[in-house]
Every structure is written in structure tokens, then in C-alpha cells.
Amino acid sequence: MPIDDYAIAILHFDHQQRIQLIARDIEVEEVQLSEYPSTHLHATMIPGRIFPYPADNPPRLVPIYSPNIKEDSDEIITPPCTRFLGGVLVVGGTKLLLYGLVDQQNQERERGRRKRLEDKKRSRDPGIKGRAFEKEAKREGKIIKSLANVIWPWSNITA
Secondary structure, eight states: OOTTOOEEEEEEEOTTSOEEEEEEEEETTTTEEEEEEOSSSOOEEEOTTTSOSSOSSOOEEEEEEOTTBOTTSSOBOOOTTOOOOEEEEEESSSEEEEEEOOOHHHHHHHHHHHHHHHHHHTOSOHHHHHHHHHHHHHHHTOOOOOSEEEEOOSSOOOO
């Protein structure tokens, strides 16, 4: 993530008691969260069988930093064998799930999709507008496959 971009990942139960992982950009100048989902991390639904509701062990997010970034500088080292940019680990259920950050090219593509969808939502034609809202709802309910997962049948993770 560029040094001037900030985002926050959030786990929440939606109105249908499903767990969602979303990210919002932090608008530093306005001191608020963006109204749109961040392009740094794909929003996804977490399967209910992994984190049953009500959760005995509430899920937690653990940031995973990229091994390709030096801590004392903005320099990114990209070995040919790995392109992992970092991400978040979702812990607390029957599995540990790793969701990775999105690269710059896919972020730009997502921004373009969002802009076209917002334009359609402002259309005067009710058919175009209705399809745009349907497409938005479909995207919100989408389940993105985790980069990695580990079955975790043991107790809570505390550290």
C-alpha cells in the first residue's frame, strides 16, 4: 500500500447474521472513512460454518505485512518467487483464513467498475438503475476464496 494511503479492515455481522470482511479507505483530510469499500482488499462474505453465530470465539483480524518491504524505507523488494503484498488473517473459528491485498493494476480496474456502476445508479432509466442496484447487491454477497487456510480445531488464539 502506498505510504499516503490508509485503509481499515472490518469484520461485521450484516442484517442477515452473515460475517462480512470489508475494508474502507481512511480519508485523512476529512477525518472519516470512505463511503465506498476500499480497493486495497476485496470485500467478501466469510462462510458461516467457519464462524458459527453466535460465535463462542469471536473472529479477529491479524494484519500480515509483506515480507517484500524493508521496515526502514519505502523500498519494495520483489523476489521472482513471491508477489505477496500482505493481507489480513481471520482467526477465531474452525479455520484460519488469509486474505491478501490487491495489486495496483486490479485496484485501478475495481475503481473503473465502481465508477461505471455509480454512473448507472444515477441514470434516469429505471431499468438501468434497477440492474445497477442488483449488480451492487450481488457484489456485496460475493464470497472471495482465501489465499490460504488452515484447519484450526484447537482453542482461542491469544497472541
